[in-house]
Structures are given as structure tokens and as C-alpha cells.
Amino acid sequence: MPVDFNQRSRSELRAKRRKTNIILNTLIAIVIILILIVGGRIFFGGDNPNEPDVAANPPDSKKIADQEKNDQTKKSLNEENEAPKESEEEPEEKIEKESDEPNVEKVIIDPNWEPVGTEQTNGHQPSYNKGTVDWNEKLKAVSHAVDIPEDNMILWWIEGGEDRQNQAIATVSARGSEDTYRVFIEWVDGEGWKPTEVKKLIQNDKKQ
Structure with a gap:
């Protein structure tokens, strides 16, 4: 086929x-x-593709917490620096005024005077004997009141005040200076002698 x-x-x-x-x-x-x-x-x-891969790169919670803590700390420090410090009080100014008392040129009072401290641990043992602890602490308070170093200070006279046990009055001057001061001090229990008043004399009435 x-x-x-x-x-x-x-x-x-x-x-x-x-x-x-x-x-x-x-x-x-x-x-x-x-x-x-x-x-x-x-x-x-x-x-x-335009969104961040959140699952692959989760936010670090610890870093976020640390950052927030640092920010809060900085904020607190800034607020402390800006806030007035009430605890830091400015010292009061010394007061000086003329006097009508005979032989007194002026009176000086310093609100910032403090007790000078004491080594007397068994209560106050008042003494006007040179070289005793209480005597030496009296001179320290007087020196502090007139701002004259003890080794450069001449003690012309010292006596008890109205309360002889707890008050004293000293007449002093600096070596080589004609300026003479009468210093009033008082005893503060547990803290030592504290200046209360200074009178600058016109003449040294204790100089012999």
C-alpha cells in the first residue's frame, strides 16, 4: 500500500x-x-523589604534601661546644681561699733566665733595658773578672737569675769604693736572657751 x-x-x-x-x-x-x-x-x-527586621534584630532592653537611667541621673544632677544649697549658709559679718566707754576705741563682735575645743574630759577644771590645761585653752580662745598667733601675743593681764569659774577677761597686744585689746571669753560645757566680745583700747592700761 x-x-x-x-x-x-x-x-x-x-x-x-x-x-x-x-x-x-x-x-x-x-x-x-x-x-x-x-x-x-x-x-x-x-x-x-522596607521595614526593619524586628524579629532578627530585637531592641536591646538592657541598653534602653541603662540609657533611661543615665538620663535620669543627669537630670537629677542638673536639678541639684540649679537648686540653691540651703545648708551652705554664708557667714555673718563681723560687727564693729564705736564706744562711749572710757579708754575704749571700738567694740568688736563676730557672730562666727565658736568654742576652740577642750581636752578637759572630766568636766571644767578652771585655773588661772600658767601652764595648766585651762590656762592654755584660755589663751587659745583669746588668740582666736584677735587673730594674733599665741607665740606673737603678749598677755598683759588676765582675770575672771562676773562668773570667775566660767568667764575670763584678758588684755593682749601683738609684739611690736601699740594696738591693745581686751578680750572677753566664756566657757561652753564640753566645747571649751569661746570669745564673746573684743574691745580695742585707746591706751594699754595694763602696761607697767
């Missing part, structure tokens, strides 16, 4: 078209599947 070449050619052509269609359909299906996958990731919570 003779072969129909035209029929054979048409069969081969149809076969080739079927294969081509299958390949094309397969490729189209793959493309559609990829589109669906990508679209699903975009529209249903997929990764957004």
Missing part, C-alpha cells in the same frame, strides 16, 4: 504542536504559581 507522505507530514506537525502546547502550558502554569506565591507573601504578611 503506498504511503501518503502528506498525511504523515500533517501527523508529525500535529504531534509537534501538541508537544509545544504542553511545554507552553507547563510554563504558563509555573509562572501563574510563582505569581500566586509572591502575591500571597506580599498581601498576606510576607516580608516587607
Whole structure:
């Protein structure tokens, strides 16, 4: 039986078209599947390249806490520096006034005078004997009142006040100076002798 070449050619052509269609359909299906996958990731919570990767890089809570603590500390320090310090009171000014008393040029009172301290641990043991503890502490208080070092101070006279046990009056001057002072001191229990008043004399009435 003779072969129909035209029929054979048409069969081969149809076969080739079927294969081509299958390949094309397969490729189209793959493309559609990829589109669906990508679209699903975009529209249903997929990764957004424009957003930070929070899961991969969570915020460091310790660093945040430390930063907040440092900021609070700086704020507190600034507030302390700006706030007035009530505890640091300015010293009161020394008072100097003229006097109508005979032989007294002026009277000096310093509100900042404090007791000079004491080594007398068993109560006050008043003494007007040179070299005793109480005597030496009297001179220390007098020196403090007139701001003359003890080794440069001449003691012209010392006596008891109205309360001889707890008050004393000393007349002193600095070596090489004509300025003479009468210093009043009183005893403060447990704290020592404290200056209360200084009178600058016109003349040294204790100089012999």
C-alpha cells in the first residue's frame, strides 16, 4: 500500500504542536504559581523589604534601661546644681561699733566665733595658773578672737569675769604693736572657751 507522505507530514506537525502546547502550558502554569506565591507573601504578611527586621534584630532592653537611667541621673544632677544649697549658709559679718566707754576705741563682735575645743574630759577644771590645761585653752580662745598667733601675743593681764569659774577677761597686744585689746571669753560645757566680745583700747592700761 503506498504511503501518503502528506498525511504523515500533517501527523508529525500535529504531534509537534501538541508537544509545544504542553511545554507552553507547563510554563504558563509555573509562572501563574510563582505569581500566586509572591502575591500571597506580599498581601498576606510576607516580608516587607522596607521595614526593619524586628524579629532578627530585637531592641536591646538592657541598653534602653541603662540609657533611661543615665538620663535620669543627669537630670537629677542638673536639678541639684540649679537648686540653691540651703545648708551652705554664708557667714555673718563681723560687727564693729564705736564706744562711749572710757579708754575704749571700738567694740568688736563676730557672730562666727565658736568654742576652740577642750581636752578637759572630766568636766571644767578652771585655773588661772600658767601652764595648766585651762590656762592654755584660755589663751587659745583669746588668740582666736584677735587673730594674733599665741607665740606673737603678749598677755598683759588676765582675770575672771562676773562668773570667775566660767568667764575670763584678758588684755593682749601683738609684739611690736601699740594696738591693745581686751578680750572677753566664756566657757561652753564640753566645747571649751569661746570669745564673746573684743574691745580695742585707746591706751594699754595694763602696761607697767
